[in-house]
Amino acid sequence: MLDALVEYHRRRELPFTPPGHKQGRGTDPRVRQVLGDAVFRSDVLAVSGLDDRRSSQGILQKAQELMADAVHAENAFFSTCGSSLSVKSAMLSVAGPGEKLLVGRDAHKSVVSGLILSGVEPIWVEPQWDPERHLAHPPSAEAYARRFAEHPDARGALVTSPTPYGTCADLRAITEVCHRYGRPVIVDEAWGAHLPFHPSLPTWAMDAGADVCVTSVHKMGAGLEQGSVFHQQGDLVDPAVLKAREDLLGTTSPSVLVYAGLDGWRRQMVEHGHELLQHAVDLAAEIRDEIVQIPGLHVAGPEFVGPDRAHDLDPLQLVMDLTELGISGYRAADWLRETHRINMHVADHRRISAQLTFADDKETTDALLTALRDLSRHAPALRGAPPIYIPDPGDLRLELVVLPRDAFFGPAEQVPADQATGRVVAEMLTPYPPGIPAALPGERLTAPVVDYLRTGVAAGMVVPDAADPELNSIRVHIER
Numbered sequence: 487m488l489d490a491l492v493e494y495h496r497r498r499e500l501p502f503t504p505p506g507h508k509q510g511r512g513t514d515p516r517v518r519q520v521l522g523d524a525v526f527r528s529d530v531l532a533v534s535g536l537d538d539r540r541s542s543q544g545i546l547q548k549a550q551e552l553m554a555d556a557v558h559a560e561n562a563f564f565s566t567c568g569s570s571l572s573v574k575s576a577m578l579s580v581a582g583p584g585e586k587l588l589v590g591r592d593a594h595k596s597v598v599s600g601l602i603l604s605g606v607e608p609i610w611v612e613p614q615w616d617p618e619r620h621l622a623h624p625p626s627a628e629a630y631a632r633r634f635a636e637h638p639d640a641r642g643a644l645v646t647s648p649t650p651y652g653t654c655a656d657l658r659a660i661t662e663v664c665h666r667y668g669r670p671v672i673v674d675e676a677w678g679a680h681l682p683f684h685p686s687l688p689t690w691a692m693d694a695g696a697d698v699c700v701t702s703v704h705k706m707g708a709g710l711e712q713g714s715v716f717h718q719q720g721d722l723v724d725p726a727v728l729k730a731r732e733d734l735l736g737t738t739s740p741s742v743l744v745y746a747g748l749d750g751w752r753r754q755m756v757e758h759g760h761e762l763l764q765h766a767v768d769l770a771a772e773i774r775d776e777i778v779q780i781p782g783l784h785v786a787g788p789e790f791v792g793p794d795r796a797h798d799l800d801p802l803q804l805v806m807d808l809t810e811l812g813i814s815g816y817r818a819a820d821w822l823r824e825t826h827r828i829n830m831h832v833a834d835h836r837r838i839s840a841q842l843t844f845a846d847d848k849e850t851t852d853a854l855l856t857a858l859r860d861l862s863r864h865a866p867a868l869r870g871a872p873p874i875y876i877p878d879p880g881d882l883r884l885e886l887v888v889l890p891r892d893a894f895f896g897p898a899e900q901v902p903a904d905q906a907t908g909r910v911v912a913e914m915l916t917p918y919p920p921g922i923p924a925a926l927p928g929e930r931l932t933a934p935v936v937d938y939l940r941t942g943v944a945a946g947m948v949v950p951d952a953a954d955p956e957l958n959s960i961r962v963h964i965e966r
């Protein structure tokens with residue numbers, strides 16, 4: 487991609503095509519001043535621009551082949567619409583309207599969007615709940631096996647690993663279960679783009695034998711925002727079908743900048759990935775040792791892993807429990823941004839997390855440690871937030887009584903939140919981050935879940951997809 491861009495500039499190609507800024511000629515100087523000329527200069531049309539009308543140079547094809555080769559997949563497909571689109575493409579290549587798909591109930595909202603758009607019936611697989619720490623870890627292989635036994639007509643399974651908290655599923659065992667039924671497994675590995683490039687990191691889905699996996703290269707890799715790749719191997723998912731599903735959903739104007747970011751990162755990882763990630767893993771270990779010294783801060787480690795917990799943990803996600811400090815993750819994250827201009831990754835009712843990548847170094851981690859030490863000292867001033875009602879794991883689980891698509895597109899009304907209990911929800915209610923819907927279209931709302939969300943919002947939780955993000959009212963399905 488980068489070589490092709492150099493060549494494009496060398497040939498001094500003159501576009502009478504989109505993008506209309508014509509490589510920055512028409513861009514307002516104030517915009518160029520902020521974004522830089524390079525952005526516009528290389529923002530060129532992919533077809534009839536970078537490559538010719540017939541894509542006869544095979545530039546994208548070659549870049550995708552190199553990516554597949556780098557990560558031990560048979561095929562790789564670049565997407566410029568994030569894993570949000572890639573995961574839908576993957577789901578639709580396995581199940582169609584009215585068909586069943588096993589889905590871990592800890593799936594990201596983009597998976598739920600895929601269910602809504604497609605009319606696929608989810609067969610939920612229960613995550614492994616840690617009732618003490620109020621956290622869901624990925625479902626076990628046994629849970630997938632049980633659901634397959636109950637629904638042998640399910641077309642396949644979807645598992646999220648790593649989760650945004652860095653906890654990982656036993657992908658080898660889950661893949662084995664699915665393949666026993668002759669069904670494919672899709673791994674939403676949005677947080678795992680770095681995994682193929684260092685052996686001490688958790689298992690990479692392609693190495694575990696998964697059929698399709700989806701990665702966000704902009705998350706744990708170094709692609710530009712929205713840069714995503716999905717990978718395929720084996721004969722349970724037809725690559726032509728996968729490509730057709732992506733074509734159905736994707737843009738006809740892919741960003742060459744995003745493609746070039748993906749391809750350049752692939753080269754960097756192939757050439758230097760091991761060394762760069764070794765440095766990141768070592769740095770993360772050092773930071774962990776420093777954080778445990780900070781009064782009141784606990785950094786998650788072995789207690790996340792083991793029987794009834796996660797199978798593995800990505801060491802680059804530093805998840806810190808604030809229970810001892812007596813403050814919520816929301817308050818801590820806001821304070822760190824305001825006071826130290828440090829932005830945290832996940833913030834929930836009791837935790838914050840810091841994502842490290844190979845781009846971090848002593849300078850960035852020292853700034854993080856300084857801020858965390860200061861947070862520990864200032865904790866008393868941050869206490870006293872409205873309490874959040876956290877239901878027991880069993881009470882968090884809602885019954886799906888209407889297909890997500892039917893509840894979302896069917897007749898609906900906005901009702902005061904105190905009248906929503908017992909009604910079927912018609913929207914997603916997703917604390918973001920981490921982005922896992924607490925309630926989704928078709929589920930019957932219960933008082934504990936409504937209370938959890940409403941007390942959460944009062945304490946700083948953000949539920950951006952609700953029609954009323956304050957949750958004074960909730961959109962519910964009108965049952966006939």
Ligand SMILES: Cc1ncc(COP(=O)(O)O)c(C=O)c1O
Nearest residue numbers: 568569570594596650674676702
């Ligand atoms: C587990 C998971 N899957 C998919 C996505 C969507 O990825 P993207 O932001 O690249 O669209 C996210 C985003 O946070 C995620 O956490």
